[in-house]
Amino acid sequence: MGKVVGFELSSQEPEKAATFYSKVFDWEISEPKWDYWAVTSLKDSGASGVKGGISKGPRDFPHGTRIQIEVESIDQTISKATSEGAMVVREKMEFEGFFLAYLVDPTGNGIGLIQHK
Known part of the structure; x- marks a missing residue:
């Protein structure tokens, strides 16, 4: 299986x-260059994470890519996210070994939240 690298x-x-x-x-989030904002979720030099970016999407396909984001607390993250304009698509669900929820950010991008037990 492949691993997410960005x-x-x-x-x-x-x-x-x-x-x-x-x-x-x-x-x-870096300052934009060519309508692309470079992003890193790596706060500590020894931490693992995925680099990527935010771009201005084309008008005929303005939004895309749902990613899964691991969080310490889905409940706290949902609270913060909704206060910043996110919409909950699927409330927190329980699975063996983890919890999962789906949100849409304020610009229409779908994201998944994962909290390991």
């Missing part, structure tokens, strides 16, 4: 998306 979130409102992910998940 991601790109497309949006017609990339500045709004950058603000959302920075505030809710504490991601570091």
Whole structure:
């Protein structure tokens, strides 16, 4: 199986998306270059994570890519996310070994939240 090595979130409102992910998940977002905001979720030099970016999506396909984001607490993250304009698509669900929830960020991108037990 392949492993995720990056991601790109497309949006017609990339500045709004950058603000959302920075505030809710504490991601570091670079200044835009060619309508692309580089993103890193790596706060500590020894931490693992995935690099990616946020881009202005084309008008005929303005949003894309749902990613799974591991969090310490789905409940706390949902609270923070909804206060920043996210919409819950699937409430917290319990599975063997983890919890899962689906949200749509304020710009229409779908994201999944995973909390391991």
